[in-house]
Every structure is written in C-alpha cells, then in structure tokens.
Amino acid sequence: MFKAKISALGCYTPPGVLTNQDLEKMVDTNNQWIVERTGIVERHIAPPEMATSDMAVEAARAALDQRGIDASELDAIIVCTVTPDMLFPATACLVQDRLGAKRAWGFDLVAACSGFIYGLTTAAHLVSMGSHKKVLLIGADTMSRIIDYTDRSTCILFGDGAGAVLIEPTVEGETGFIDFHNLVDGSGGDYLKQPAGGSRMPATQETVEKRLHFVKQDGAQVFKYATRKMFESCRDLLARNNLTVADVGAFIPHQANRRIITAAAERLGISCDKVIIDIDRYGNTTAATIPLATRDALLCGKLKKGDLVVFAAVGAGYTVGANLWRWEM
Ligand code: UT7
Numbered sequence: 001m002f003k004a005k006i007s008a009l010g011c012y013t014p015p016g017v018l019t020n021q022d023l024e025k026m027v028d029t030n031n032q033w034i035v036e037r038t039g040i041v042e043r044h045i046a047p048p049e050m051a052t053s054d055m056a057v058e059a060a061r062a063a064l065d066q067r068g069i070d071a072s073e074l075d076a077i078i079v080c081t082v083t084p085d086m087l088f089p090a091t092a093c094l095v096q097d098r099l100g101a102k103r104a105w106g107f108d109l110v111a112a113c114s115g116f117i118y119g120l121t122t123a124a125h126l127v128s129m130g131s132h133k134k135v136l137l138i139g140a141d142t143m144s145r146i147i148d149y150t151d152r153s154t155c156i157l158f159g160d161g162a163g164a165v166l167i168e169p170t171v172e173g174e175t176g177f178i179d180f181h182n183l184v185d186g187s188g189g190d191y192l193k194q195p196a197g198g199s200r201m202p203a204t205q206e207t208v209e210k211r212l213h214f215v216k217q218d219g220a221q222v223f224k225y226a227t228r229k230m231f232e233s234c235r236d237l238l239a240r241n242n243l244t245v246a247d248v249g250a251f252i253p254h255q256a257n258r259r260i261i262t263a264a265a266e267r268l269g270i271s272c273d274k275v276i277i278d279i280d281r282y283g284n285t286t287a288a289t290i291p292l293a294t295r296d297a298l299l300c301g302k303l304k305k306g307d308l309v310v311f312a313a314v315g316a317g318y319t320v321g322a323n324l325w326r327w328e329m
Contacts, residue, residue, distance in 0.1 A: 004127035005176030010062025027152040039258025043159025043283030055162035056140040071099035077106035080115030113315025115287035124177035139287030148214035159283035163291020175326035188318035226314040230264035233322035249307025255279035
C-alpha cells in the first residue's frame with residue numbers, strides 16, 4: 001500500500017459579489033438576521049455565461065501551476081458537484097478536455113455538501129492502491145443556478161465557487177491521508193433536495209411554474225442533523241485513531257452555517273483558534289467550501305506543514321463525512 005498526500009491547492013471564486021444588503025432589496029430579509037442566524041455577509045455569484053466546468057478549470061489550473069506540472073500528467077479527474085454543466089456528459093469529461101489531460105479518466109461525484117470529503121477519500125484510495133500517481137480532485141458548484149431568489153429561507157445561504165487539490169503518493173517521512181469516517185443516511189433525503197429535472201420528475205411546464213427545479217430545504221431538520229453528525233463523525237474518527245482534539249492542528253468544516261460549525265466545535269471541545277470559518281465571505285458553496293476554507297487557513301497561518309487536519313461535512317442525502325490527514329504542503 002502507498003500513502004496519499006495533498007500536494008497542491010487552487011481555488012476560484014467569480015468576481016461578482018451578492019451582499020446581504022443586495023438581498024434585502026430582493027426578499028423580506030435583513031442583514032442582522034442573516035449575520036446572526038448564519039454568519040454570512042456576502043457570497044460570490046457567477047456571471048450568466050459561466051458554468052461549473054469554467055470555475056473548475058480555473059481552480060484546476062491554479063493547482064497544476066502551483067505544483068508546476070502539466071495536465072497531461074494526470075491519471076484521473078474527479079469533479080464533486082450537484083450543479084454539473086449538464087446531467088451528462090459528466091463535468092469531469094468537460095474539464096479533462098479543457099485542461100488537455102489526455103491520459104486521465106474521470107467521473108463526477110454527487111454527494112452535495114459532503115462531496116469534497118467523499119472525493120478526498122476516493123482519491124486517497126486510488127493513490128493508495130498504487131495504480132494512480134496524480135489525481136485531480138475538484139469541488140465546484142454554481143449554486144446560484146438552482147436557487148430560488150424569491151425564497152428567503154434558502155437564497156441567503158448559497159454562493160458559487162470552486163477548489164481543486166492534487167493527490168499524489170507521499171515521499172519518505174510523510175504521512176498524508178490517515179483515515180475516514182463517511183456515512184449515508186438516505187432517510188433524510190426529503191429534507192434537502194432539488195425535486196425536478198431527474199427521471200422521477202422530468203422538466204415540464206408545471207415543474208417550472210411550481211419552481212421545482214430549485215433547492216428545497218427544511219432548514220431546521222437539516223440544522224439539527226448536521227450539528228449532531230458533524231460532532232459524532234469527528235469524535236469517532238479521532239477516537240479510533242487514539243487521538244484527541246489537542247492533537248488536531250486545524251478543523252476545516254463544511255461552511256453551511258456558522259452556528260452549525262461552532263456548535264459542533266464546542267461539543268468536540270476544540271479550541272476556536274483551530275476552527276476555520278470563512279462563511280462570512282463565501283456563503284455555502286456546497287462542494288467548494290472545504291478547499292476554499294483550506295486556502296484561507298493556509299493564508300492566515302492556521303494550517304502549517306505537519307499539522308493534523310480534520311475535514312468534516314454534512315449535506316443532502318443525508319451524507320456525512322470526516323477525513324483525517326497530516327498536512328504535507
Ligand atoms: O449545506 C447543506 C446543509 N444545509 C444546512 O446545513 C442549512 C441548515 N439550516 C440552517 O442553516 C438554518 O435552519 C437556516 C439558516 C436555514 C434557518 O435558520 P433558523 O434559525 O433555523 O430559522 P427558522 O427556519 O427556524 O426560522 C426562524 C424565523 C421564521 O419566522 P417565524 O416563523 O419565527 O416568524 C422564518 O420565517 O426566521 C424567519 N426567516 C427569516 N427572516 C429573515 C427565515 N429566513 C429568513 C430570512 N430573513 N432570510
């Protein structure tokens with residue numbers, strides 16, 4: 001068995017920003033409510049001509065440039081997204097073509113807000129098997145395309161963005177990927193979904209009129225589940241590796257709601273200076289929150305080479321994921 005590490009990171013957010021003040025003009029909401037209930041101040045929104053693959057390619061190029069390698073060296077590309085350019089072909093195929101990653105195979109991974117965590121686990125295993133030397137993992141979502149900007153309970157939450165990491169074998173003395181604790185609880189499927197557009201409810205005039213192609217969420221249910229499961233998955237992951245929160249250098253959670261993050265962190269007992277929160281500037285970018293928050297952690301010096309890092313997320317499905325890595329960059 002080989003070990004896998006994260007060897008490069010690139011991110012992209014579109015330049016356009018939607019502030020809470022902008023939203024005050026669109027729906028019956030106010031800045032104070034949004035900040036107090038979610039922690040969000042603004043989010044980036046893609047221009048009409050920009051699709052998920054465009055942001056994914058930008059993030060991918062940044063990661064490849066950081067590592068100084070050409071896309072032709074990639075063995076596989078995984079794109080985690082719930083907002084693909086089209087249902088098929090997979091966004092991974094579009095990205096492969098745009099990058100010129102001639103040797104790579106690839107696929108899309110649909111696990112909503114846990115997408116990037118599931119992608120980390122999957123990519124680490126491909127590299128651990130020895131069959132893959134360079135796997136490009138991308139989390140990218142253009143949530144603004146599936147958000148109903150007349151629904152104040154969801155439109156305040158989401159933003160657009162992309163992040164990419166390169167997963168490669170470790171060299172001597174490095175640890176990289178350590179363990180994962182991922183699970184699915186499909187009984188929660190109804191609480192957060194995009195009802196129409198699939199084989200169950202294909203697009204009709206009625207589905208459009210009833211706004212069923214937009215995100216529908218029972219926020220309170222998801223909130224309760226997310227708070228509990230983010231805590232439990234991290235607690236169990238640390239326990240089975242004989243680690244405590246004191247060993248953790250950085251806790252990088254999915255950014256859905258500041259209150260979910262702080263509640264989980266408090267129950268874990270992890271000190272707040274180790275908890276990475278950037279939801280104020282990006283909102284919930286679904287599969288992109290973890291790489292964006294990781295970049296922020298690096299920029300502000302909260303994540304350093306050798307640190308033990310816990311990535312965690314809960315999302316639609318329900319999907320739950322927690323990953324333990326030694327940071328080697
Ligand atoms: O990443 C995927 C997973 N998603 C999540 O993790 C999201 C989880 N859920 C949440 O983050 C929260 O449930 C929300 C932010 C969506 C809602 O916050 P909440 O504290 O659970 O509010 P609530 O739904 O219980 O609503 C409280 C009140 C209601 O008014 P009444 O019925 O008490 O009069 C809502 O109508 O707040 C009202 N409200 C708003 N008021 C101003 C709901 N949305 C808004 C809004 N502005 N945007």
